[in-house]
Amino acid sequence: MIDLKLKDAAVEMLVEKTLAEIVTDNIRSAIVFEEYGLDFCCKGNRGLKDACADKNIDLQKVVDELTNLSGNNNDKENPNDWQLDFLVDYIINNHHQYVRRMIPVISLHTDKVASVHGKNHPETLRIADLFLAVREELEMHMMKEERILFPQLKQMVLTEKENSKYFDPPFGPIQNPIRMMEYEHTSAGDALNQIRELSNNYSHPEDACNTFKALYSELKEFEEDLHKHIHLENNILFPKSIELEAALV
Numbered sequence: 001m002i003d004l005k006l007k008d009a010a011v012e013m014l015v016e017k018t019l020a021e022i023v024t025d026n027i028r029s030a031i032v033f034e035e036y037g038l039d040f041c042c043k044g045n046r047g048l049k050d051a052c053a054d055k056n057i058d059l060q061k062v063v064d065e066l067t068n069l070s071g072n073n074n075d076k077e078n079p080n081d082w083q084l085d086f087l088v089d090y091i092i093n094n095h096h097q098y099v100r101r102m103i104p105v106i107s108l109h110t111d112k113v114a115s116v117h118g119k120n121h122p123e124t125l126r127i128a129d130l131f132l133a134v135r136e137e138l139e140m141h142m143m144k145e146e147r148i149l150f151p152q153l154k155q156m157v158l159t160e161k162e163n164s165k166y167f168d169p170p171f172g173p174i175q176n177p178i179r180m181m182e183y184e185h186t187s188a189g190d191a192l193n194q195i196r197e198l199s200n201n202y203s204h205p206e207d208a209c210n211t212f213k214a215l216y217s218e219l220k221e222f223e224e225d226l227h228k229h230i231h232l233e234n235n236i237l238f239p240k241s242i243e244l245e246a247a248l249v
Helices: 009-016 019-025 028-035 050-053 059-071 084-117 123-162 175-198 210-248
Strands: none
Touching: 009 050, 009 059, 019 028, 019 050, 019 210, 028 059, 028 210, 050 059, 084 123, 084 210, 123 175, 123 210, 175 210
């Protein structure tokens, strides 16, 4: 029994949807989930009700905010409606470029803050190590996507448009590289989650210098962007790519 003040059919359907489905329906839902720390990308297959219960979050408050978003949604663009080749280009031009732009900046700041404040705030030393691991993983991850996976996805789209014969790629079914990409998404997401916990949800201490404050702001934005980035791939691009390949073979 769903004990909510709003008990119409639409709300009951919303409560039973997974986090991934909700964000896929309305990308702006990510704002609400970020606020409550609900993982809609790597762990987006959980239902809203169960996800809130796991974190002891008031389900009614989350539903109210999601409902308000839906009622005020003037953004007609929905990535779930995009062609796969367009979605690939969007991910590269927006999320990959954002990562490449911010990684050197954040790396510089994590090293500087750890060097200056590490004695009084040892968590900054661990944060610097974790972000270095994230940097190395994401740089390799994006290269593999752009050189191997994404070109194959675009070739599949072209094959469908031209109604031509589909040839299996050297790596076998598209599920093979996708499975690896999803594993790396989880690894990067877990590392950033550790950073959020070490930083007390990006709350800088009273003695923080301007670089320290900037770093926590940058890390928060970086994690939020990565969540949207992973959502587009795990919950939209990858499932549709698997479906397209099945239709082509």
